[in-house]
Amino acid sequence: MEAGLSWTDDRVALLRRLWEDGQSASKIAAQLGGVTRNAVIGKVHRLGLGGRARGGEEAQVAPQAAKAVEIETAIAVVETQAPEPVAILSHRPAPVFPTPAPAAPEPVALSVSQRVTIMDLRESMCRWPLGDPTTPEFRFCGARSITGLPYCTHHAEIAYQPAAERKRDRRVASFR
């Protein structure tokens, strides 16, 4: 389902854009998907884009890129620090996807939802998707993931339900 990942014209174009925009290799790799930061760096050099961040001294992040990251981070921080009204749990908005069965409201102690953009998502963070991937509001859970797994304890329970049990006790993972 995810085959043919290679340096197609559009992927190269995106790579160029992001690299020239000052994004780091690892972040670019994350956005491209299917490649490591090494692959990105290797490609950058082959494209002759290398030597960025040079010019005399060490220029870390491009101003505009820094600004963008700054904003993204600010958003993440705000959403994280915001009191996150516990009440919202008992009064949540309608699910994005149709919910066939009532599906138990998951009384789980969601306490703090990190919510991070792909920019801030790291290996040790829960990769459970939140929201519509096609919108800028899209986020990943971001909570501390279980070592060796891509999800936090909460989402791992949803993601890895025993086949047998899942058969009858099916619950809809409406990505919320």
Add this chain to the structure above:
DNA sequence: CCCTGATTCGC
């Protein structure tokens, strides 16, 4: 330990 890019070199 987290991260960064740079380089090498077998494939």
Add this chain to the structure above:
DNA sequence: GCGAATCAGG
């Protein structure tokens, strides 16, 4: 051409 391994550094 590709990218893992490795290196050098913050």
